[in-house]
Amino acid sequence: MTESFDTMNTILVVDDDPYMFNVLADFMREAGYKVLLATRAETVFETIGRELPDIILLDINLPGITGFEIAARLKANRRTRGIPVIFMSARTDSKDKVRAFDLGAVDYITKPINLEEGAARINTHLTIRNLQKSLEDRNARLSREIAERKKVEEALRRSEEQIKASLTEKEVLLKEIHHRVKNNLQIINSLLNLQSRGIKDQESRDIFEKCKNRIDSIALVHEKLYQSEDLANVNFGEYVNTLAVRLFDAYSSRLPDVELKVNVESIYLQVNQAIPCALVINELVMNSIKHGFPTGKGGEIAIEIKLLDADKVSLSVADNGVGLPKDFKIDTPVTLGMQIINALIGQLHGTLEVDKSKGTKFIIDFPQKSDRDKKNEEERLLKSKH
Ligand SMILES: Nc1ncnc2c1ncn2[C@@H]1O[C@H](COP(=O)(O)OP(=O)(O)OP(=O)(O)O)[C@@H](O)[C@H]1O
Numbered sequence: 001m002t003e004s005f006d007t008m009n010t011i012l013v014v015d016d017d018p019y020m021f022n023v024l025a026d027f028m029r030e031a032g033y034k035v036l037l038a039t040r041a042e043t044v045f046e047t048i049g050r051e052l053p054d055i056i057l058l059d060i061n062l063p064g065i066t067g068f069e070i071a072a073r074l075k076a077n078r079r080t081r082g083i084p085v086i087f088m089s090a091r092t093d094s095k096d097k098v099r100a101f102d103l104g105a106v107d108y109i110t111k112p113i114n115l116e117e118g119a120a121r122i123n124t125h126l127t128i129r130n131l132q133k134s135l136e137d138r139n140a141r142l143s144r145e146i147a148e149r150k151k152v153e154e155a156l157r158r159s160e161e162q163i164k165a166s167l168t169e170k171e172v173l174l175k176e177i178h179h180r181v182k183n184n185l186q187i188i189n190s191l192l193n194l195q196s197r198g199i200k201d202q203e204s205r206d207i208f209e210k211c212k213n214r215i216d217s218i219a220l221v222h223e224k225l226y227q228s229e230d231l232a233n234v235n236f237g238e239y240v241n242t243l244a245v246r247l248f249d250a251y252s253s254r255l256p257d258v259e260l261k262v263n264v265e266s267i268y269l270q271v272n273q274a275i276p277c278a279l280v281i282n283e284l285v286m287n288s289i290k291h292g293f294p295t296g297k298g299g300e301i302a303i304e305i306k307l308l309d310a311d312k313v314s315l316s317v318a319d320n321g322v323g324l325p326k327d328f329k330i331d332t333p334v335t336l337g338m339q340i341i342n343a344l345i346g347q348l349h350g351t352l353e354v355d356k357s358k359g360t361k362f363i364i365d366f367p368q369k370s371d372r373d374k375k376n377e378e379e380r381l382l383k384s385k386h
């Protein structure tokens with residue numbers, strides 16, 4: 001007859017007719033409901049104050065205020081607004097029924113009540129009410145979840161902003177450092193310049209000149225770094241281009257008929273590879289400029305840098321000048337330039353090949369380091385410190 005719910009539903013019967021008390025209440029109790037009774041308005045609100053019923057069966061004609069007024073007060077109160085109200089009355093006038101529904105009633109049962117039918121209606125409204133309640137609960141839970149998620153998203157967004165801000169800060173700092181390193185190297189060069197002014201001996205002046213060139217080529221790496229978006233890697237093709245043109249321009253008066261040819265790919269090198277590589281190029285280009293064309297005869301100096309395969313860089317500096325002296329020993333050099341070149345190629349884990357077939361050509365191949373290699377190296381260094 002009635003659908004049973006997990007928790008026992010409570011019905012509040014408001015009627016001053018003893019029949020309702022005895023017969024209807026007993027019938028509903030037998031059907032599995034808890035029944036509360038009230039005969040007048042005051043008792044209704046007292047009872048509701050103690051325990052909220054799941055449904056209210058409300059008579060219209062009551063001593064004191066009417067069922068309509070009680071319904072209006074129930075609807076006006078946030079706590080009781082949701083309780084379904086069924087009017088039970090002997091009044092059959094449609095006006096009363098319409099008023100009852102206007103006041104928010106869910107049903108209107110005409111007395112005398114058929115108990116079976118009344119119970120079926122009550123059961124239906126309770127089912128609707130219970131479903132409505134569980135929906136409301138679910139909605140409330142969902143709203144809480146949404147609010148919680150919004151909070152988490154907001155926290156995430158804020159921490160993302162913080163990370164971005166600190167990253168930008170670090171980038172600015174790194175740029176600043178590269179800038180300062182470059183400036184400091186330039187200061188060192190200016191000091192060397194001042195110092196060398198008083199030197200009369202040409203050989204000593206040359207030594208100063210070479211030192212300045214080496215320092216300049218390192219300063220240029222830092223300049224390229226703070227000028228680029230990528231602060232950890234240098235576009236080495238671009239670097240070689242700038243360095244070669246600078247060196248060549250500085251000595252062009254000595255080599256009026258020598259042409260510079262630069263053929264470079266856009267290859268990115270980490271700072272720890274870019275610096276040794278830059279110094280090697282500096283030495284080789286300076287050698288071609290200084291030793292390749294001693295007679296003033298014309299020719300060309302060609303610089304190339306390209307990727308051989310995925311991670312291998314090939315660099316060559318060639319000139320079609322006089323060629324290397326007969327006693328030139330590549331593995332056991334006595335001069336500083338070649339010693340520097342050999343040491344730096346070792347740092348790059350590269351190989352050096354000399355082609356003497358046409359002038360002088362130095363070819364250096366070395367593995368391009370990836371970010372992963374860098375991380376491994378950092379970890380290795382960190383472990384070795386502990
Ligand atoms: N491109 C070249 N063409 C002709 N001779 C060269 C060339 N490169 C090097 N040499 C010869 O090899 C020698 C060794 O070069 P290396 O760079 O080691 O010394 P350096 O240039 O004389 O002096 P530094 O130590 O300042 O570089 C040079 O002195 C020069 O005779």
Ligand SMILES: [Mg+2]
Binds near residue numbers: 283286287337
């Ligand atoms: Mg040299």
